[in-house]
Amino acid sequence: MTDLAPHELRILVAVEEERSFTAAAARLGTTQSAVSHAVRACERKLGAVLFDRGRHGARLTDAGARAVAYARRILRLMAAMGPEVRGAGAAAEEVTGTLRIVAFRSVAAHLLPPVLARLTARHPGLTPRVRIVRELGRGTAGEVADGRADLGLATLDAAGPPPAPGLVSARLFEETYALAHPQGHPAPRGLPLVDWDENCGSYTRDWWQRQDWIPPATIDVEDDTVAVSLVSQGLGMAIMPRTTLLGAPPGLAVTDLGPRPPSRFVGYVTTPELAGTAAVRALIRELRAAPLPDGLRAA
Template identity: 35%
Template sequence: MRDNTQNQMKLSQLRILVAVADQQTFSDAALHLDMSQSAVSHSISALEDHLGVVLFSRGRHGARLTPVGDRIVSHARTILQQAEAIAREAELARGLQGGQVRIASFRSIAIHLLPDAIAQFKQRHPNIAVNLSEHDNYLQVEKALREGRADIGFTLLPAADDLDTWEVLENAYVALFPPEFKSAGPQITWAEVAHHPLIMPPADRIMMRDVYDHVQAHGYQLNVVSEVETDTTIVNLVAQGLGATILPRLAAEPIPERVQVFDLPVPLVRVIGAAVLGNGLHTPAIYAFLDVLKSLGNSLAAPATAAVGAGQS
């Protein structure tokens, strides 16, 4: 017996199903939907697994509907039309002249990226309230979405299957060294990172787990002499020459000019995305805010720094 609470079809899957049926190839459907081909393929495979039937025959000719796929697509079109009708009724009833958008984010996104997005949104829709809540980590953001306390959240990608996500930016980890540090070359080495006294966030913080695993995978252990809770305090301690650190670029901003910024010897990157519940019915205001995020595109990037030194990032 299927667990319907865990395996519900999502409207996003049905939209992808119809797009592949119309475009007749996964690549063309991906272009049409502004998605990656792998995301389209994964969505169709997950839908086929859930339904227990093959929807498309795949081959050199592209993707062709099977007989049962053809019948299911017909139902999918009807469901999508009804969902659009529901959204239109809601929009007619309240339009974009009121309501609110509730956003959940962790601190670095709230500080560096959201002010621009919120300002642009308010210029377009001045009567819609924007409520922003800050959380310690992305797991708390996802919890707020699932509990209905937020409409849009910022999380790390890939995210859980019950969320629909859009990539916003890539946020690389960087090594910050004090002004007097002398690197052996233009690129920092693992030995220099591992042997230098480090001031780090607590090891049990979620964003730090990947750092320790990444360094250990390359055969080194970090020389952590102090753990400090606040990122800004850590950066200021580095500026005072009391140690070095490794932080996500956005978490480290603003970086004082005298602090030296290096890319890690082997890059480590967090991909940050915007997320909504995949099977939710979202108001026009929520879609309007997502449109602002998408329109910002490449401008949603880590701010440039005035760091100095051979390893300037």
């Protein structure tokens, strides 16, 4: 097989993101025929069809999804090569460039700000770019595996491999779940349940099934902040991880769920190759050194 050239990798990524050969050509400043020719060349070299073409535009095949994920990761390493090489042998490691981070909302709101403040103070040439990704399906780990992020803050199972193949992961802290309910309510466990889409996982499912006092959800929402707000207004109770309840609004009370509450681990995921880059190493150092808010304990 002949290796793919960098410009071919960029074309694959552009077609996937634009879902159109024509739009990808406009983005790259070339012609639609040049993009079509490059994609056909990539398919010939890889021995697989990468895109379904039709009236819907260009959609990735399963093989194409894997190819584009590799393309993004290779292009990211090429972008990191210059700063890494220039910083080799320096007395003080210089960290520059863009650092792409994905995180779910609660950890992005409560853990990342002080971490990034220290990181950028130590490395003013580094520009973090943070995206919030819902922890559903492949979640933040999927974004890293697909090459869209350098490091993701993710929920991790108590035991088992990283949440996506080909990644490395490490725990940062463990957080327990608690009962959120309106202040002053005499029997909060008897209230209707307010739930949100991300509030499910192997770390809570077994515990949840053993609780005969939890009713079916009366209100389901997409965002945990909405669930917290509804509970603070007296519309029910919710069972939530501690980071979600940090900085809770007035009117909300938090009660322990007993001596053995459910818990989950939160940590980081990255790729083996990016784990060795200066920017990702610097971020991991700050994450590990960060003081934890009340209610969380180091993993």
